Amino acid sequence: MSLRPRDIVDISFEAPEGWFDVELLGEPGSDDWPERLASALASPGMAAQLRVLQQVLHAEDPTGATRARVYVPEPTAGVISAYQTYELLRLEVDDTPESYLAATDAESAHREPGYEVIGYRSWRTAHPLGELVGFTHLTALEDDAAGDALLEQRVVFAIFPVGAAQAFHTIFRSGFIGGFDDMVAETQAIADSVRVTLGEAA
Template sequence: MTLRAQDIVDFSFEAPDGWYDVELLGEHGSDDWPERLVATLDAGGLADELAERLRALQRVLHAEDPTGATRARVYIPVPAAGVLNAFQTVELLQLETDDTPESYLAAADAEGEHREPGYEIRGYRSWRTAHATGELVGFTHLTAIADEEAGDALLEQRVVFAIFPVGSAQAFQMIFRSAFVGGFADMVEETQEIADSLRVSLGEYA
């Protein structure tokens, strides 16, 4: 007898120092979240600039997912520097019958050298490994987006993890993005530690 997959009904992962939950646009009371967060940080004379960067992040996240289903955190290890080192998004991916770690990795690898006018992926690499809950697929690359005004390209490093818990109807996807050079000593290693810490609880049948 084959057991049916169950939903992920709860999850937790490590929250290292410097990471803060983002209140998304559309959530009650989120309009002044940037100012409220900055007020708890030692941002010095760059408090206004930091708040504006947080507000811009809210707009980016809302544009990418207006439903608010994608949760997010922001990494600000040195508030007085006035910069956002990175941000993380978290979402559950509903799995169809033929969705597996193998198919996810194959789809990611197929886009590993994607290029089009004004956009290209550089330095792509991927990996697959065991995870405490099942299996993990990861990949990283630089995304180069043309900046017509500056006449060059904006570079952003991305590290993506998809965790496939045994018996789950969903994969758990984490995406880390950083456009700040030097934001991490080793972005892949540091974010992998967060992904490795993920634990999930499965509930009612999907």
């Protein structure tokens, strides 16, 4: 039996009602995804917001390797409560939960013009697949047009499955106050449900 790390070839996870897969720009048939989802939600006015989300995601990763979901628990409110991105991170020999946590903690007071991290906290715990590192903070983003700061809560999880050559990395972002009763607890439940299938040795 090979002891070499194996590639993650499939990912699955549960989610509460109200989460929807985003069809990314460049995928066949994705051009009218905002209108189709808005129509299914009986909230046609949301199409513009969904299209902006598509564009934001494409700007962050034009390759489409980073997948995404959008959270719309109350379509009648006409707002996106949050969105989630997730991807696989290739692990080098010295990449461990300890090194990941140390790197994120080192950025806990990050500040630059137009961007500031507020209220950072992190944790490390066991996961059914191996280990999980999580952190959360508020991000203050300066709105150049209004001169105000927009607050966005972020919750990030990195899951290190035993025997895997990659870590599962996911980020939840919400700029909508009241979108969650407890964003950390609710997104942690999603992270705890993550399961992977391992394939051939990397």
